[in-house]
Amino acid sequence: MRRSSIFPALSCLLAAAAVFSLTLGQYPTPVRDILGLFLFRFFGIGTTPDNQILGSLLLDIRLPRILAACLIGASLSVSGSAFQAMFVNPLVSPGLLGVLAGASFGAALGMVLSKSWVAVQCLSFVFGLVAVLVSVGIAKMHKGNTALLLVLGGVISSAFFTSLLSIIKYVADPYNQLPAIVQWLMGGLSLVDKRTLLAAGIPQLVGIVLTILLSGYLNALSMGDEEAQALGIPVERVRLLLIFIATLMSALTVVQAGMIGWVGLIIPHITRMLVGPDNKVLVPSSALIGAIYLILVDDVSRTLFNVEIPLGIATSLIGIPFFAVILRKARQGWD
Amino acid sequence: MGLDPLLQVEGVSFGYTRETVLNDINFAVSEGKIVTLLGPNGCGKSTLIKVMLGLLCPAKGRILYRGENIARMSTKALAREIAYVPQMHRSAFPYTVMDVVLMGRIPHKTFFFRYSKADMSIANDAIERLSIAHLGKRAYTEISGGERQLTLIARALAQGAKTFLMDEPASGLDYGNQLRLLDQIIRLSREGYTFIKSTHSPEHALWVADRAILMRKGTVVADGKCSEVITTESLLYLYNARVNVLNVKNFPRVCVPQTLCGNAEYNGDRQRNVI
Numbered sequence: 095m096r097r098s099s100i101f102p103a104l105s106c107l108l109a110a111a112a113v114f115s116l117t118l119g120q121y122p123t124p125v126r127d128i129l130g131l132f133l134f135r136f137f138g139i140g141t142t143p144d145n146q147i148l149g150s151l152l153l154d155i156r157l158p159r160i161l162a163a164c165l166i167g168a169s170l171s172v173s174g175s176a177f178q179a180m181f182v183n184p185l186v187s188p189g190l191l192g193v194l195a196g197a198s199f200g201a202a203l204g205m206v207l208s209k210s211w212v213a214v215q216c217l218s219f220v221f222g223l224v225a226v227l228v229s230v231g232i233a234k235m236h237k238g239n240t241a242l243l244l245v246l247g248g249v250i251s252s253a254f255f256t257s258l259l260s261i262i263k264y265v266a267d268p269y270n271q272l273p274a275i276v277q278w279l280m281g282g283l284s285l286v287d288k289r290t291l292l293a294a295g296i297p298q299l300v301g302i303v304l305t306i307l308l309s310g311y312l313n314a315l316s317m318g319d320e321e322a323q324a325l326g327i328p329v330e331r332v333r334l335l336l337i338f339i340a341t342l343m344s345a346l347t348v349v350q351a352g353m354i355g356w357v358g359l360i361i362p363h364i365t366r367m368l369v370g371p372d373n374k375v376l377v378p379s380s381a382l383i384g385a386i387y388l389i390l391v392d393d394v395s396r397t398l399f400n401v402e403i404p405l406g407i408a409t410s411l412i413g414i415p416f417f418a419v420i421l422r423k424a425r426q427g428w429d
Numbered sequence: 430m431g432l433d434p435l436l437q438v439e440g441v442s443f444g445y446t447r448e449t450v451l452n453d454i455n456f457a458v459s460e461g462k463i464v465t466l467l468g469p470n471g472c473g474k475s476t477l478i479k480v481m482l483g484l485l486c487p488a489k490g491r492i493l494y495r496g497e498n499i500a501r502m503s504t505k506a507l508a509r510e511i512a513y514v515p516q517m518h519r520s521a522f523p524y525t526v527m528d529v530v531l532m533g534r535i536p537h538k539t540f541f542f543r544y545s546k547a548d549m550s551i552a553n554d555a556i557e558r559l560s561i562a563h564l565g566k567r568a569y570t571e572i573s574g575g576e577r578q579l580t581l582i583a584r585a586l587a588q589g590a591k592t593f594l595m596d597e598p599a600s601g602l603d604y605g606n607q608l609r610l611l612d613q614i615i616r617l618s619r620e621g622y623t624f625i626k627s628t629h630s631p632e633h634a635l636w637v638a639d640r641a642i643l644m645r646k647g648t649v650v651a652d653g654k655c656s657e658v659i660t661t662e663s664l665l666y667l668y669n670a671r672v673n674v675l676n677v678k679n680f681p682r683v684c685v686p687q688t689l690c691g692n693a694e695y696n697g698d699r700q701r702n703v704i
């Protein structure tokens with residue numbers, strides 16, 4: 095694909111996927127009705143649609159859900175792209191430094207301690223950050239290859255918070271709390287509302303934009319710390335900033351939708367196959383492709399059967415075979 | 430040496446954990462020279478290069494660049510002056526040669542940046558100066574080791590640096606590429622660029638360098654004109670290898686292992702061993 099045509103093409107695809115998804119659901123709505131409603135609501139053109147249910151269905155339920163899918167897909171993909179470049183490793187995903195394990199533990203803790211949904215979301219976010227701080231702290235305790243130490247710190251921190259999560263599951267009330275925890279960990283967008291979307295979506299959007307703005311450093315960072323520093327990059331500062339942004343974005347995806355697996359791992363690979371490895375193009379493209387991917391997978395998960403398939407399970411079930419197939423091609427250029 | 434040295438290494442010592450790797454190193458390099466660091470594995474050449482790049486902080490002593498302590502210069506400012514040409518390596522991602530050369534523009538950019546048209550044309554010029562324009566769109570992982578090394582030099586040019594620090598630039602290259610690399614180094618040094626490079630080959634030093642600094646166990650054991658310091662005795666001391674350094678008429682010297690010299694066996698008087 096020519097570089098100049100990548101972004102317009104992907105943006106059109108994203109818009110088409112979003113509109114298509116608005117029409118999908120138990121209550122099918124044709125594109126004409128959707129357009130009529132949007133023209134009236136936002137531009138005052140035409141007449142008010144007679145169907146009040148349609149309005150609330152589209153604007154209060156489907157639209158927030160689609161926007162959340164967009165932002166979550168883009169956040170995870172952008173974080174994954176940045177992490178794969180920074181840690182020079184194809185098997186790296188945004189969960190590398192423990193953010194997902196920490197956020198899961200936080201959410202479970204919230205469900206056991208409190209009935210308040212806001213408390214669950216806050217605890218999830220806070221423990222996502224704490225888990226990454228633990229990883230970074232472990233890496234800082236030792237001298238040496240910082241990137242490698244961070245990865246090891248992430249393994250330790252993830253394992254630690256996964257164990258804590260097991261404790262919570264063990265002590266949770268098996269009739270109400272445990273099923274809620276398990277279902278939460280499977281991930282899903284059914285609980286997304288406007289308030290969560292605003293609270294989580296705006297920082298995510300800022301994070302996506304910041305990561306794209308910093309993507310010029312990623313090529314050089316993937317050549318190794320010493321080389322990057324000799325190229326005039328304050329390596330430690332840029333890396334910690336990118337880790338912080340990625341952690342924030344990823345923790346917020348858990349706050350919105352629980353565990354959404356594999357997106358941050360496979361979307362960067364797919365994008366690299368389509369647009370090449372240059373991170374200045376790869377990072378923004380992966381945001382768009384991640385958004386499209388999650389919208390479509392969410393469509394599948396909510397329309398395929400009468401009951402919703404948890405989104406995290408759908409992304410894994412679709413992502414893993416796909417990854418196995420593209421693995422051979424994705425390995426090109428990796429040693 | 431000129432009156433105004435470009436780069437001064439003053440009493441530099443460095444150690445990882447307990448072990449001393451560099452011990453009181455002193456020398457100064459003037460502009461436009463090619464200086465070779467020579468010594469066996471583990472003598473501290475690579476560490477010294479990293480200290481001169483500001484990647485490692487010396488335990489004692491300091492590095493002055495045009496009279497300014499590099500520890501006080503920002504990473505960016507230093508990168509605009511001194512470029513690092515690492516040992517031949519493979520990138521993990523198949524970036525194009527152009528992408529790699531463009532990285533050299535980072536020290537000239539603001540914190541959030543995009544490359545401009547001007548950056549592109551500077552990178553293109555650098556690529557053309559090294560006669561690798563035909564490689565611009567090729568993947569850096571798919572070109573030969575020699576071409577990769579030329580790409581890294583092009584990046585250093587795009588960086589705008591005047592001093593190039595090279596860590597064993599010729600290692601891993603085939604014979605032809607080694608010679609082409611040395612050619613480029615000579616050509617650029619005539620244009621005023623300064624080179625400090627480490628090497629495993631005394632002959633490379635004899636061919637292209639103005640000066641050799643011989644290191645062993647973290648100290649400088651000899652420093653001077655290549656033809657004066659690279660001798661049978663010094664090579665025996667550095668590498669524990671018996672080598673005759675022979676003169677070739679009107680030309681730099683060559684090293685020949687003594688076992689191969691037969692009749693021309695070293696007799697203590699270098700000047701007689703003329704081919």
